[in-house]
Amino acid sequence: MNMNIAVIKGDGIGPEVVSEAMKVLDAVAAKYGHTIAYEQLLMGGCSIDAYGDPLTDETVAKAKKADAVLLGSIGGNTSTSPWYKLPPKKRPEAGLLKIRKELGLFANLRPALLYDQLKDACPLKKEIADKGFDMVIMRELTGGLYFGERKTEEVDGVMTAVDTLTYTETEIRRIAIKAFDIAMKRRKKVTSVDKANVLDSSRLWRKVVEEVAADYPEVSYEHMLVDNAAMQLVKDPAQFDVVLTENMFGDILSDEASMITGSIGMLSSASLNETKFGLYEPSGGSAPDIAGQNIANPIATILSAAMMLRYTFDLDAEADAIEAAVRKVLVEGYRTGDIMSEGCTKVLCDEMGNLIAERV
Numbered sequence: 346m347n348m349n350i351a352v353i354k355g356d357g358i359g360p361e362v363v364s365e366a367m368k369v370l371d372a373v374a375a376k377y378g379h380t381i382a383y384e385q386l387l388m389g390g391c392s393i394d395a396y397g398d399p400l401t402d403e404t405v406a407k408a409k410k411a412d413a414v415l416l417g418s419i420g421g422n423t424s425t426s427p428w429y430k431l432p433p434k435k436r437p438e439a440g441l442l443k444i445r446k447e448l449g450l451f452a453n454l455r456p457a458l459l460y461d462q463l464k465d466a467c468p469l470k471k472e473i474a475d476k477g478f479d480m481v482i483m484r485e486l487t488g489g490l491y492f493g494e495r496k497t498e499e500v501d502g503v504m505t506a507v508d509t510l511t512y513t514e515t516e517i518r519r520i521a522i523k524a525f526d527i528a529m530k531r532r533k534k535v536t537s538v539d540k541a542n543v544l545d546s547s548r549l550w551r552k553v554v555e556e557v558a559a560d561y562p563e564v565s566y567e568h569m570l571v572d573n574a575a576m577q578l579v580k581d582p583a584q585f586d587v588v589l590t591e592n593m594f595g596d597i598l599s600d601e602a603s604m605i606t607g608s609i610g611m612l613s614s615a616s617l618n619e620t621k622f623g624l625y626e627p628s629g630g631s632a633p634d635i636a637g638q639n640i641a642n643p644i645a646t647i648l649s650a651a652m653m654l655r656y657t658f659d660l661d662a663e664a665d666a667i668e669a670a671v672r673k674v675l676v677e678g679y680r681t682g683d684i685m686s687e688g689c690t691k692v693l694c695d696e697m698g699n700l701i702a703e704r705v
């Protein structure tokens with residue numbers, strides 16, 4: 346297969362971790378007989394420095410032509426960087442919001458996986474951590490409370506604020522289909538999270554999810570109220586496979602799920618649209634505190650590249666090979682500084698990339 350990948354290395358540790366992910370992708374391509382054409386693009390602070398704009402229309406047009414985008418992270422130190430003296434629409438993060446909107450990315454996928462070797466980093470009780478967990482949170486990204494009408498006004502002499510939570514059945518159906526498709530590539534279970542005992546939008550959510558579920562007889566599904574889901578995530582995270590939910594619930598639950606893995610440098614993510622196109626990036630930021638020192642953990646970005654192979658290119662064996670290589674280096678005791686523990690071998694960012702590429 347020939348893959349056209351737009352690469353946005355970005356700022357801070359972005360260039361360091363993306364270079365390692367490209368190294369691993371190249372190893373996969375060599376082993377399985379694929380070719381990869383990369384087009385490097387600028388976004389965020391580096392684009393402000395080059396073009397005075399965090400994301401130019403030309404860059405968006407080039408990204409749209411690719412099969413997928415591999416992104417590092419963007420932004421700098423928000424207290425000291427001159428980028429944050431600019432108006433909000435000209436700051437690095439404006440590029441991120443613009444690219445998500447321009448590419449129609451409505452589904453955010455964040456895996457939360459506890460590796461056996463990193464169990465000590467899990468803040469949950471040992472008996473819960475020992476059971477392990479491996480789930481993905483599928484969050485709706487473009488609707489709901491964050492995008493509904495809002496206003497703040499004085500009503501009868503009292504300041505009153507209103508936010509509106511709107512979902513159409515079209516918006517619910519397209520993300521439900523994504524969630525069930527992804528469940529088919531995993532353990533075939535969907536937990537749809539809502540607040541149907543109170544909210545109309547959740548009752549519509551539940552109805553549409555049930556309609557979609559009927560087309561996936563192999564996938565088991567359940568509905569769960571969001572308050573219960575927040576408790577179950579810390580009580581029994583092993584029960585979850587694909588957790589499907591709306592924007593605000595997903596915002597909160599995906600951070601909770603990330604937290605229980607205990608290591609930000611390991612967390613990958615994908616944002617998808619209706620086609621096979623996706624934007625793949627680590628969940629963490631640009632980590633300006635450690636940028637340029639070759640000590641960042643590249644695994645989150647490498648695992649994001651594995652997600653790209655699985656979800657954009659349907660190359661499951663190749664994605665499995667990367668995930669297995671990551672496990673292997675962890676089993677062999679190699680760690681970057683952020684996940685270092687006693688008795689392990691500390692390696693630099695590029696050494697970690699080499700170790701994983703060699704084991705693909």
Ligand code: NAD
Nearest residue numbers: 418419420421422610629630631632633634635641642683
């Ligand atoms: P951050 O995620 O960059 O850093 C938080 C902490 O985690 C830091 O101590 C950092 O060193 C550590 N860390 C993060 N990734 C790591 C890795 N791969 N290996 C080792 N350690 C890692 O969050 P922050 O400090 O709040 O934000 C820094 C900048 O990143 C800001 O400009 C912010 O706006 C931006 N940001 C960008 C994205 C994105 O590009 N999608 C996401 C979040 C934050």
